[in-house]
Amino acid sequence: MKDRLSAFYWLNETQFAQASSEQITSQRRSAIEKFEIEGFPSVRDEEWKYTSLKKLITPDYLFPSPFVPLDQEEQIDFNDIKQFLVNDIDCYQVVFINGRYSSWLSETTHTNYDICTLGSAWKKYPEVVESYFNKLTKDDGPLVQLNTGLAWEGLYINVPKNTIVDKPIQVLYISTGDTPVFNQTRSLIILSEGSSAEIIERHHSLTNHETWTNAVDELHIGSNAKIHWVKLQHDSSNASLTQHSKIHQEKDSTAIVHTISTGGKLIRNNLDFSLTGKGAEARMFGLSLGSDRQLVDHHTRVDHIAPNCSSHEAYKGIYDESSRGVFNGKIYVHIDAQKTQAYQQNNNLILSEKATVDTKPQLEIFADDVKCSHGCTIGQLDEDALFYLRARGIRNKEAKALLMLAFANDAIADIQHPSLRVKLSQLIGRKLGVDMSNAL
Amino acid sequence: MRLRRKLFIVSDNDKIIDEVTSSDYKYGFSTEIDSDTIEPGLSEDVIRQISLKKDEPQWMTDWRLDAYKVWKEMDEPDWANVSYSKPDFQNISYYSAVKKKQYDSLDEVDPELLKTFEKLGISLDEQKRLSGVAMDIVVDSVSVATTFKKTLKEKGIIFCSMSEAIKEHPELVKKHLGTVIPKSDNYYAALNSAVFTDGSFCYIPNGVRCPMELSTYFRINEAGTGQFERTLLIADKGSYVSYLEGCTAPQRDENQLHAAVVELIAMDDSEIKYSTVQNWFPGDSNGKGGVFNFVTKRGICETQAKISWTQVETGSAVTWKYPSCILKGDNSIGEFYSVALTNNFQQADTGTKMLHLGSNTKSTIISKGISAGKSHNSYRGLVRMGPRAKNARNFSQCDSLLMGDKCGAHTFPYIEVKNSTAKTEHEATTSKIGEDQIFYCQQRGLNPEAAIALIVNGYCKDVLNQLPMEFAVEAQKLLAISLEGSVG
Numbered sequence: 032m033k034d035r036l037s038a039f040y041w042l043n044e045t046q047f048a049q050a051s052s053e054q055i056t057s058q059r060r061s062a063i064e065k066f067e068i069e070g071f072p073s074v075r076d077e078e079w080k081y082t083s084l085k086k087l088i089t090p091d092y093l094f095p096s097p098f099v100p101l102d103q104e105e106q107i108d109f110n111d112i113k114q115f116l117v118n119d120i121d122c123y124q125v126v127f128i129n130g131r132y133s134s135w136l137s138e139t140t141h142t143n144y145d146i147c148t149l150g151s152a153w154k155k156y157p158e159v160v161e162s163y164f165n166k167l168t169k170d171d172g173p174l175v176q177l178n179t180g181l182a183w184e185g186l187y188i189n190v191p192k193n194t195i196v197d198k199p200i201q202v203l204y205i206s207t208g209d210t211p212v213f214n215q216t217r218s219l220i221i222l223s224e225g226s227s228a229e230i231i232e233r234h235h236s237l238t239n240h241e242t243w244t245n246a247v248d249e250l251h252i253g254s255n256a257k258i259h260w261v262k263l264q265h266d267s268s269n270a271s272l273t274q275h276s277k278i279h280q281e282k283d284s285t286a287i288v289h290t291i292s293t294g295g296k297l298i299r300n301n302l303d304f305s306l307t308g309k310g311a312e313a314r315m316f317g318l319s320l321g322s323d324r325q326l327v328d329h330h331t332r333v334d335h336i337a338p339n340c341s342s343h344e345a346y347k348g349i350y351d352e353s354s355r356g357v358f359n360g361k362i363y364v365h366i367d368a369q370k371t372q373a374y375q376q377n378n379n380l381i382l383s384e385k386a387t388v389d390t391k392p393q394l395e396i397f398a399d400d401v402k403c404s405h406g407c408t409i410g411q412l413d414e415d416a417l418f419y420l421r422a423r424g425i426r427n428k429e430a431k432a433l434l435m436l437a438f439a440n441d442a443i444a445d446i447q448h449p450s451l452r453v454k455l456s457q458l459i460g461r462k463l464g465v466d467m468s469n470a471l
Numbered sequence: 472m473r474l475r476r477k478l479f480i481v482s483d484n485d486k487i488i489d490e491v492t493s494s495d496y497k498y499g500f501s502t503e504i505d506s507d508t509i510e511p512g513l514s515e516d517v518i519r520q521i522s523l524k525k526d527e528p529q530w531m532t533d534w535r536l537d538a539y540k541v542w543k544e545m546d547e548p549d550w551a552n553v554s555y556s557k558p559d560f561q562n563i564s565y566y567s568a569v570k571k572k573q574y575d576s577l578d579e580v581d582p583e584l585l586k587t588f589e590k591l592g593i594s595l596d597e598q599k600r601l602s603g604v605a606m607d608i609v610v611d612s613v614s615v616a617t618t619f620k621k622t623l624k625e626k627g628i629i630f631c632s633m634s635e636a637i638k639e640h641p642e643l644v645k646k647h648l649g650t651v652i653p654k655s656d657n658y659y660a661a662l663n664s665a666v667f668t669d670g671s672f673c674y675i676p677n678g679v680r681c682p683m684e685l686s687t688y689f690r691i692n693e694a695g696t697g698q699f700e701r702t703l704l705i706a707d708k709g710s711y712v713s714y715l716e717g718c719t720a721p722q723r724d725e726n727q728l729h730a731a732v733v734e735l736i737a738m739d740d741s742e743i744k745y746s747t748v749q750n751w752f753p754g755d756s757n758g759k760g761g762v763f764n765f766v767t768k769r770g771i772c773e774t775q776a777k778i779s780w781t782q783v784e785t786g787s788a789v790t791w792k793y794p795s796c797i798l799k800g801d802n803s804i805g806e807f808y809s810v811a812l813t814n815n816f817q818q819a820d821t822g823t824k825m826l827h828l829g830s831n832t833k834s835t836i837i838s839k840g841i842s843a844g845k846s847h848n849s850y851r852g853l854v855r856m857g858p859r860a861k862n863a864r865n866f867s868q869c870d871s872l873l874m875g876d877k878c879g880a881h882t883f884p885y886i887e888v889k890n891s892t893a894k895t896e897h898e899a900t901t902s903k904i905g906e907d908q909i910f911y912c913q914q915r916g917l918n919p920e921a922a923i924a925l926i927v928n929g930y931c932k933d934v935l936n937q938l939p940m941e942f943a944v945e946a947q948k949l950l951a952i953s954l955e956g957s958v959g
Binding site (some may be wrong): 077295366369378379382384386387388389390391392393394395396397398399400401402403404405406407408409410411 | 550640691856858869873874875876877878879880881882883884885886887888890891892893894895896899900901902903918
């Protein structure tokens with residue numbers, strides 16, 4: 032697989048080069064070279080200790096070329112994807128099919144700010160792309176390097192100073208086709224000073240074949256800017272996702288990221304924040320509902336580089352059947368980051384004999400005037416609480432679901448958008464097999 | 472808040488002030504005793520030589536050679552959060568024995584040696600008369616004197632040096648040595664298995680409650696000698712023993728290697744309490760010298776057994792130590808209480824492993840790290856609940872206290888749960904001493920040093936409370952001395 036991927040790059044190199052600048056091409060090349068040396072990570076790698084990619088890299092994937100336009104067969108009707116969107120709200124919409132932009136399903140803008148696709152930005156905004164692309168991902172692992180080398184399409188947002196994006200931005204990545212498919216998607220999001228935006232992101236597969244999306248996101252959040260990003264990971268049982276999101280925050284900026292992982296085969300999230308300006312705030316929340324043989328792996332890292340920053344993290348996991356949960360959270364307080372406040376919480380429920388959870392909350396602290404804490408629990412539903420509800424005539428299934436919802440509440444309470452909350456409660460309800468539409 | 476440079480524990484004031492002001496490292500002296508030392512280097516011949524000098528049976532020699540073979544195949548681990556220049560294993564002398572040995576009374580013991588012990592505050596006579604602590608003093612790997620043997624003998628307790636045990640009780644040693652920590656366990660355990668020179672052996676028979684705290688003081692004495700201790704402690708069914716281990720080492724310039732192995736076996740219904748105060752030479756205030764302390768400690772608990780590790784780590788330039796419990800039997804209990812204090816350029820990567828295999832097993836982990844100066848202090852721990860560990864329970868708490876803006880505190884807990892009835896809780900905090908706390912104390916007339924001493928003492932109380940009385944006093948002293956000059 033590794034050789035096929037690098038061959039794919041070298042075959043297409045001239046096309047990559049033609050469509051973007053020399054500087055970008057050289058970055059692609061060195062990234063691919065790094066990937067060629069390192070190959071896919073194995074469980075011997077500490078970062079991948081609990082998550083094996085062995086099965087993921089076996090299928091004979093198709094690598095869709097970004098330079099071949101979408102053909103008739105791949106075209107999708109809006110009705111097919113309607114269910115994956117929060118559809119009763121006014122929003123910008125960017126849809127990708129097998130890593131290629133689908134203009135007839137999308138609604139983009141260039142009026143006050145640019146919300147479009149990276150594929151068009153290479154040519155249109157070369158200076159912007161050159162100054163931001165691959166700036167946060169140079170030293171990352173092989174999957175990120177692979178993405179830097181091969182990815183062509185993804186969300187591109189550039190919001191100028193003191194501008195607020197008036198409606199949410201929905202982005203949908205669709206995988207489809209008659210063969211297993213391996214997609215690379217890449218997004219570049221730039222919020223200048225004092226701007227703000229809200230993004231709802233979803234990956235979904237429409238095929239019964241294996242799909243794997245390897246996504247990388249770079250977010251540059253300027254001073255006083257604010258981003259709220261919700262990732263809904265409720266994919267079909269053959270779809271896998273590895274996603275690395277890197278968020279660079281300046282002075283007094285705020286970033287809120289919700290990751291709701293309820294479906295899919297293997298999900299690996301790497302979410303990294305670097306707080307480089309005084310007073311920056313990072314808030315991250317995660318909810319994982321595992322069933323069947325799912326694996327949900329969350330790696331988070333917060334680098335407190337500047338003083339007076341704060342980070343808040345709450346990840347909740349509920350694992351049933353043979354599902355597996357992995358959590359690895361790192362808070363890294365650099366030497367001058369005094370007055371840092373960092374909080375990290377990871378709670379897990381194990382519902383079945385075969386489910387497992389491996390968790391590793393870490394603190395690395397090099398400054399003395401800080402307040403950092405983490406807490407982590409693994410346990411079961413409280414029998415007494417369950418009995419209380421049962422005694423009041425609530426059926427077992429509903430009672431359990433209610434308790435789980437209460438358990439998960441910390442992780443979703445910050446989502447304010449009403450339609451999104453409805454969507455969320457539907458997703459959770461479907462997963463738990465009960466009607467939860469009125470619960471949230 | 473800026474503070475002046477000296478620190479002391481409130482109780483026992485005057486004595487500690489004297490100690491603090493008088494020396495950098497109180498126990499930094501080297502005793503001049505004739506030693507019988509093997510040339511530096513490591514090979515099969517050297518191992519045979521050690522075995523020969525110690526007059527060991529053939530099976531022991533073979534066991535060592537086997538371990539050496541395993542060791543040669545292994546790579547030095549580098550996953551710990553410490554950095555140091557790796558020791559040159561060909562430049563270490565693996566055997567150093569005090570020439571005259573086997574004394575009938577203290578009068579025959581080298582007076583120089585006795586003076587050493589006096590300086591350390593462990594005069595044998597004193598110990599004999601007053602404390603009721605049996606001492607098996609290890610100076611450079613060979614036991615010189617053992618006291619209270621008779622009292623122990625009456626109870627059927629065997630407490631002797633490892634070399635004696637190999638000769639006198641081969642069947643016990645043969646049966647248990649290397650069962651908890653196999654030769655191939657890790658790099659330093661393999662090295663220890665190959666070249667260990669001495670250590671303590673202890674066997675508590677069925678149903679016996681050991682009437683006194685067993686204690687061993689280790690000393691590194693011969694310049695350039697690595698100390699490879701091997702301790703094996705067996706508590707038979709229904710027995711109880713409390714074991715103390717304390718370390719002080721003379722000041723040296725080059726780094727010394729200390730790679731000990733401690734194996735505990737707690738059979739059904741027995742209890743072992745193992746306490747350590749570790750104060751190897753930490754290097755001077757510029758980070759020069761100091762002991763490398765790479766220790767493997769592990770105990771196995773059978774049904775209803777309990778192992779409790781308590782440690783106060785204040786010394787060593789580099790510490791790499793994870794006392795662990797294998798909770799094999801149902802209803803067994805593992806405990807780990809630790810205070811690790813690092814100052815100047817010290818580095819400590821320490822923690823525990825609690826492996827829950829049996830059902831209804833319980834474990835508690837309380838770890839308190841204090842980093843000062845430019846030191847780094849890491850907690851690294853594993854809690855694993857196996858699929859059959861029904862209703863297993865764990866509670867972990869890892870707190871770090873930072874003093875000064877150039878030190879680091881790190882926490883790396885691993886928690887792996889493979890069954891649905893286990894419960895684990897883990898919490899960790901990192902902070903500096905609260906200014907409001909200091910203010911509160913100052914308001915009540917304590918000066919800042921006393922306030923900090925009080926707070927640090929309170930912070931460590933959960934762990935210090937677990938230590939036997941004599942050790943608790945010594946531990947408080949050590950904390951005070953080690954923190955000297957760190958606040959300011």
